[in-house]
Amino acid sequence: xxxxxxxxxxxxxxxxxxxxxxxxxxxxxxxxxxxxxxxxxxxxxxxxxxxxxxxxxxxxxxxxxxxxxxxxxxxxxxxxxxxxxxxxxxxxxxxxxxxxxxxxxxxxxxxxxxxxxxxxxxxxxxxxxxxxxxxxxxxxxxxxxxxxxxxxxxxxxxxxxxxxxxxxxxxxxxxxxxxxxxxxxxxxxxxxxxxxxxxxxxxxxxxxxxxxxxxxxxxxxxxxxxxxxxxxxxxxxxxxxxxxxxxxxxxxxxxxxxxxxxxxxxxxxxxxxxxxxxxxxxxxxxxxxxxxxxxxxxxxxxxxxxxxxxxxxxxxxxxxxxxxxxxxxxxxxxxxxxxxxxxxxxxxxxxxxxxxxxxxxxxxxx
Numbered sequence: 001x002x003x004x005x006x007x008x009x010x011x012x013x014x015x016x017x018x019x020x021x022x023x024x025x026x027x028x029x030x031x032x033x034x035x036x037x038x039x040x041x042x043x044x045x046x047x048x049x050x051x052x053x054x055x056x057x058x059x060x061x062x063x064x065x066x067x068x069x070x071x072x073x074x075x076x077x078x079x080x081x082x083x084x085x086x087x088x089x090x091x092x093x094x095x096x097x098x099x100x101x102x103x104x105x106x107x108x109x110x111x112x113x114x115x116x117x118x119x120x121x122x123x124x125x126x127x128x129x130x131x132x133x134x135x136x137x138x139x140x141x142x143x144x145x146x147x148x149x150x151x152x153x154x155x156x157x158x159x160x161x162x163x164x165x166x167x168x169x170x171x172x173x174x175x176x177x178x179x180x181x182x183x184x185x186x187x188x189x190x191x192x193x194x195x196x197x198x199x200x201x202x203x204x205x206x207x208x209x210x211x212x213x214x215x216x217x218x219x220x221x222x223x224x225x226x227x228x229x230x231x232x233x234x235x236x237x238x239x240x241x242x243x244x245x246x247x248x249x250x251x252x253x254x255x256x257x258x259x260x261x262x263x264x265x266x267x268x269x270x271x272x273x274x275x276x277x278x279x280x281x282x283x284x285x286x287x288x289x290x291x292x293x294x295x296x297x298x299x300x301x302x303x304x305x306x307x308x309x310x311x312x313x314x315x316x317x318x319x320x321x322x323x324x325x326x327x328x329x330x331x332x333x334x335x336x337x338x339x340x341x342x343x344x345x346x347x348x349x350x351x352x353x354x355x356x357x358x359x360x361x362x363x364x365x366x
Contacts, residue, residue, distance in 0.1 A: 015072060015332075017274040018079050019044070022068070024095070025088060027120035036121065037068060037095040041075045041085040043271045047130030049084040050137070050265060055118060056089065057142025058169075063093045063100040070331040071141075073246040077253055082270040086125060090117040090147075105176035107146070107169050108185035114147035115154065122156060135265055139163035141243050142207065146185070149220075153192035161263040162197035163256065164227075165243040168216070170207050179212055183219045190225025197227045198259040200252055202239020230255050236311055236329070244330040246313065281357040293318065293352060294360070300324045307353070316353040318360075319345035 014020040018041040025038040043049055056069035068089060075085040092100030103110040118138065126133040136159045140148035145167020152162050171178035201213045208216070210231065217229045232251050235242045242248045257267045285292035288308065290301050295318055303324060307316050310328040315337040318324045323345030327333035334351055341349035352360045 015041075015070075018072070018075060020070070025121065025124060027117070027124050029116050029120045034091055034117075034120075035097045036091070036117065037089040037093075038121070039068060039070055039085075039087040041079050042130065043079055043082055043084065047084070048132035049082060049130060050132045050135035051125060052078045052083050052085045052137050052139060053118065053121060053125075054085060054087045055114075055138070055140035055144030055147050056087070056093070057140075057144050058093075058100075066094050067336070068094050071244060072331050073249060074139075074243055076273065077249060080269050080271050080273060081267055083266075084130065086121065088117065088121045090114055105171060105178060105181050107171075107178065107181045108150075108188050110143075110169055111146040111150035111185055111189070112153075114143065115150040118147060118151050119154060119156065122159070126158065133158045135160065137161050137163060137260070137263075137265060139165065140167060141165040142167065142240065143169050149186065149189045149193070149197065152195045152197065153189055155194070159195065160265060161259065162195055163259075164197055164199040165252070166201055166205055166208060166240045167199070168208050179215075182212075183215055186216045186225075187219040187223045190220035190223035190227075193225055195226070196259070196263060197225070198255060199227055199229045200232070200242070200255075201229070202232050202235045202242055204234040204237075205239045207240050228255075228259070241330065245311075247311075280359060282359050282361050284358050284360045287353060287356050287358055292358075295320055295322050296324050297322055304352075312355050314353075314355060315351055317341040317349045318352050319347050319349045321345050321347060323347070323349065325349070 021040045023038050023040060024035040027034055027036055054071050054074065059066050069087055071087060078085050089096045091098030101113060125131050138148050138151055138159055145164040146169050148162050148164055149167060168182055199217065201208060203210060217227055220227050235248065242251065260267050290305050293301055293304050300322060304316060307314065307326040313333050314326065314328040315334040316326040317337040319341055323341055325337050325340035325344060327336035334354060338349050338351065352358065
């Protein structure tokens with residue numbers, strides 16, 4: 001059995017179609033134990049299942065304040081094909097124990113330290129009967145992509161390939177030449193790995209521009225790394241978070257499927273997922289009617305007007321005391337909008353709009 005315990009969660013925040021669970025996974029690193037907040041999406045049945053371990057990036061600010069990552073669109077594509085998807089929050093992030101260490105300009109060490117957590121997760125997972133320990137893929141976005149490439153230097157049995165979505169780490173305080181440090185880290189990783197990897201970077205990535213990406217893959221490949229780079233044009237307002245959008249699947253899945261087949265992984269759909277819950281229009285108002293939004297001030301209505309310009313998926317939440325919040329893109333914008341609204345209001349909030357539907361009830365909030 002996994003050494004972990006199930007975290008309590010509001011059922012409305014879990015994707016039942018993917019059989020989502022949140023657990024605190026106990027891992028051991030250098031004789032110290034840590035509890036890592038980990039999201040599991042496991043197909044029906046007893047397995048063994050091939051496994052995707054997906055690794056998150058780092059948001060600005062305190063890592064402890066970072067929300068749990070779920071990568072729902074990506075997870076859905078893999079679960080449909082019989083994969084178990086495991087998304088650990090690394091040490092010091094979100095509800096995980098331990099401390100996130102900042103190594104300044106030493107980006108090579110930063111990536112390897114994050115890889116320590118991924119390796120510890122793999123050791124715990126490979127003891128489970130439902131895990132196919134010979135068919136594992138490691139993936140990561142941003143800082144998680146850097147950690148994924150670092151893990152590739154460790155020659156872990158059963159890991160067949162690496163997926164890098166906008167991987168890297170940027171230093172914003174101008175204390176060093178972080179671009180040169182990042183090139184050096186990629187060169188070091190490329191020299192020490194024999195695993196094939198597939199990389200995705202977009203033209204309007206706000207962290208890593210196309211010239212830098214060209215330098216990174218050249219550094220990695222010249223040193224001996226085996227990488228295929230997939231570049232694509234602008235993706236919405238920022239390609240850096242492309243993998244979190246449901247609209248990105250046509251960009252990354254076809255190339256990923258071909259890569260998986262080359263490394264001996266399955267790509268055939270074997271699991272029929274229940275349909276995701278659809279928004280139910282309450283007929284309270286049409287989505288464009290700004291004046292119909294109840295309780296909020298003129299400032300709130302102005303915010304709602306801006307919300308109507310946002311990309312799908314999107315959600316707008318309000319409270320009785322006039323607090324409001326909206327969220328777009330990424331994992332579960334409805335829950336994110338509610339959480340942000342309740343932080344502002346200190347009271348319960350309710351969704352007003354989801355995508356193009358007003359879901360606010362005709363009756364007033366209790």
